[in-house]
Amino acid sequence: MALVTITEAAKLVLRSRRTLYRDIDKGRLSKSVAHDGATVIDTSELLRVYGVLYKEDRAAQQASGNSPIDEFEELVETWEHPQLPLPKGRANDHATSADHVQLHILEEKIKSLEHVLALESTLRKVKDEVTNELRARLEDKERVIKILENKVLLLDYNEPPEKYFPKKPKGLFARLFNMK
Numbered sequence: 001m002a003l004v005t006i007t008e009a010a011k012l013v014l015r016s017r018r019t020l021y022r023d024i025d026k027g028r029l030s031k032s033v034a035h036d037g038a039t040v041i042d043t044s045e046l047l048r049v050y051g052v053l054y055k056e057d058r059a060a061q062q063a064s065g066n067s068p069i070d071e072f073e074e075l076v077e078t079w080e081h082p083q084l085p086l087p088k089g090r091a092n093d094h095a096t097s098a099d100h101v102q103l104h105i106l107e108e109k110i111k112s113l114e115h116v117l118a119l120e121s122t123l124r125k126v127k128d129e130v131t132n133e134l135r136a137r138l139e140d141k142e143r144v145i146k147i148l149e150n151k152v153l154l155l156d157y158n159e160p161p162e163k164y165f166p167k168k169p170k171g172l173f174a175r176l177f178n179m180k
Contacts, residue, residue, distance in 0.1 A: 003032065003040040012043070013050040023049065 010017045020041070023029040029049050034040045046053060 002043050003034065004043060004046075006039055006041065009041045009043075009046055012053045013046050014054055015050070 004012065006017050006020055010020055013020075020029065024031050029041065030045055032040050032042065043053060
């Protein structure tokens with residue numbers, strides 16, 4: 001695959017350069033150094049980490065507006081590291097104070113936790129349904145086993161059948177002609 005600079009890589013995956021550097025620092029994305037000393041990334045690495053590469057013209061269209069995920073990551077990073085400059089387009093925004101950024105982050109965390117709770121509730125319902133179905137199957141199997149045990153007991157009984165089913169007395173013709 002081809003080697004691209006950080007700027008070109010950011011355009012190909014529709015992420016900010018800061019996000020790419022963060023992923024390199026965390027070890028998610030590997031980089032190389034070109035013969036001229038520039039930092040380059042193999043496009044196969046971009047595919048491995050981000051999944052999809054976008055064409056340059058589409059990347060240029062979307063470069064004007066960051067994705068919500070990148071915007072959120074930039075807000076989190078701004079809040080965690082206040083010495084970093086504010087994201088582009090937000091320097092004069094009165095809502096970028098530390099309290100507002102923290103509030104936005106907490107709101108996002110609450111939304112994600114509510115989503116997790118909804119998923120857990122759904123999983124709990126499915127688990128209960130499966131448990132009830134398995135219990136019903138187990139009861140049916142136990143009932144069949146008891147029926148089979150009773151039938152086996154009847155078959156294993158070694159008494160002569162005449163005791164349970166006595167012979168009928170011979171009729172008049174059978175006695176006259178010695179028939180069985």
